[in-house]
Amino acid sequence: MRQHDTLFIGGEWVAPAGTGTIDVISPHTEELVGRVPDGTPEDMERAIAAARQAFDHGPWPRLSFAERAEVLGRLAAIYNERQAEMAQLITEEMGSPITFSNLAQAPQPLGMLQYYAELGKTFVQEEQRPGLFGPITVRREPVGVVAAVVPWNVPQFVTMTKLAPALLAGCTIVLKPAPETPLDAYLLAEWAVEAGLPAGVLNIVAAGRETGEHLISHPGVDKVAFTGSTAAGRRIAAICGEQLKRVSLELGGKSAAIILDDADLASSMGMLAIASLMNNGQACVAQTRILASQSRYDEVVEAVAGMVNSQPVGDPADPSTGIGPLVAKRQQDRVEAYIKIGMEEGAKVVTGGLDRPYDRGWYVSPTVFAGVTNDMRIAREEIFGPVLAVIPYDDEADAIRIANDSDYGLAGTVWTADTEHGMDVARQVRTGTYGVNCFMLESNAPFGGYKASGIGRELGPEGLSGYLEYKTIARLG
Known part of the structure; x- marks a missing residue:
């Protein structure tokens, strides 16, 4: 078991203010695999004060972009050497299949560090522009102290979408990991110290909702960067507003x-398995609505069911596993409740259902529904598990209409033999990230959503802009 008795505040491992602890439970065995302190508002006060001190008086915001990029590069080098360790730890704490952890949970955060380390080498802090009466200087300055609040499903990925650009910008950070997955953040803190990150630039306090709200609402925090549910996002937006x-x-x-x-179903299903079922279906970008034409509907349903059934369900540490357990008992209950709702709404279970594949562990049966209409709850609400709904459409215009008929707009894909035509479809779907015959996120391109999928963009130079204030300086003579 991984036991941590301290919090990472001000560059040191310090005793918590309270005596509460967070137990980390294996979703596969339901056994204790780790324990960390449960941060209190008092702990958050110390973390914010350390970040404030490091920003207001420390060297980090006063370094050049290139100097900060050098530190990010050292952190990336450490991450690169030990990414297998990070992947294994994330699989242990939240049940992500080790193949996905080795493919995405560790390598993608590494890629973000490498991208921003490279960007910082040439990023210009001050730009000169001609003005009406004299030269204009446009200056880019760090926004200040950042509260980074991250979820449990891809903890390092989401952490790094905030940490890497914030660090390059010159911000200081208080990171609040989710209670389900605090262990990977401790490992990251060790690497940050080894990389030479100055004291107070990164502070980590794992905690629950009450302490998290204390962080978000604190006047010493200049920006909140949050990934999580839309309901929680609305609350955070209200506080920040x-x-x-x-x-x-x-x-x-x-x-x-x-x-x-015109899509080749055999070749499409391999990539769609990743797009729809990645991380056991616990991904905000998962393609969980499968839109098929009336003329090929039965064929597509059969292909999707076959794809789902081809994914072995089992121990996430086994490289042959395609789908592992869900993160917690409450998540298992939530997903099974949606499967029941789908049945009650009149959708047909093609494969899966309410029979659990194992008696132990928080597993659900990967499920495919046919006969789904876009007004059903299983087609409108985020389930966050391996549950797919196959929805018929009349023609291409109808497919685009159905794709856009959602409160959300985070991701999407189109599958076709004609990639140029696929690009035409992509331009008509109101969503932040799209794929033609694939789905992927790139470190150098913006990621974020339309509508209820969020505000702002992460990754790429656009992600860096979110951690900068722009100052205009005019002068005469």
């Missing part, structure tokens, strides 16, 4: 995969 505090929100999704009639 009242305080006129900068905020970025990456929230939920209910993404649609449009399968056009």
Whole structure:
């Protein structure tokens, strides 16, 4: 078991103010695998004070972009050497299949560090522009102290979408990991110290909702960067709006995969398995609405069911596993409740259902529904598990209409033999990230959502902009 008795505040491992602890339970065995202190508001006060001191008086915001990029590069080098360790730890604490952890949970955060380390080498802090009466200087300055609040499903990925650009910008950070997955953040803190990150630039306090709200609403925090549910995002947006505090929100999704009639189903299903079922279906970008034409509907249903059934369900540490357990008992109950709702709404279970594959562990049966209409709850609400709904459409225009008929707009895909035509479809779907015959996120391109999927963009130079204030300086003579 991984036991931590301290919090990472001000560059040191310090005793918590309270005596409460957070137990980390294996979703596969239901056994204790780790324990960390449960942070209190008093702990958050210390963390914010340390971040404030480091920003207001420390060297970090006063370094050049290139100097900060050098530290990010050292952190990336450490991450690169030990990414297998990070992948294994995330699989242990939240049940992500080790193949996905090795593919995405560790390598993608590493890629973000490498990207921003490289960007910082040439990023210009001050730009000169001609003005009406004299030269204008446009200066980019760090926004200040950042509260980074991250979820449990891809903990390092989401952490790094905030940490890497914030660090390059010159911000200081208080990171609040989710109670389900605090262990990976401790490992990251060790690497940050080894990389030479100055004291107080990164502070980590794992805690629950009450302490998290204390962090978000604290006047010493200049920006909140949050990833999580849309409901929580609305609450955070209200707090930040009242305080006129900068905020970025990456929230939920209910993404649609449009399968056009010319798509090769055999080749599409392999990539769709990743797009729809990644991380046991616990991904905000998961393509959980599968849109198929009336003329090929039965064929697509059969292909999707076959794809789901081809994914072995089992121990997430086993490299042959395609789908592992859900993160917690409450998540298992939530997903099974949605399966029941789908049945009650009149959708047909093609494969899966309410029979659990194992007696131990928080597993659900990967499920495919047919006969789904887009007004059903299983087609409109984010389930966050391996549950797919196959929805018929009349023609391409109808498919695009259905894809856009959602409160969300985070991701999406189109599957076709004609990639240029696929691009035409992509331009008509109101969503932040889209794929033609694939789905992927790139470190150098913006990621975020339309509508209830959030506010702002992460990754790419756009992600860095979210941690900068822009100052205009005019002068005469």
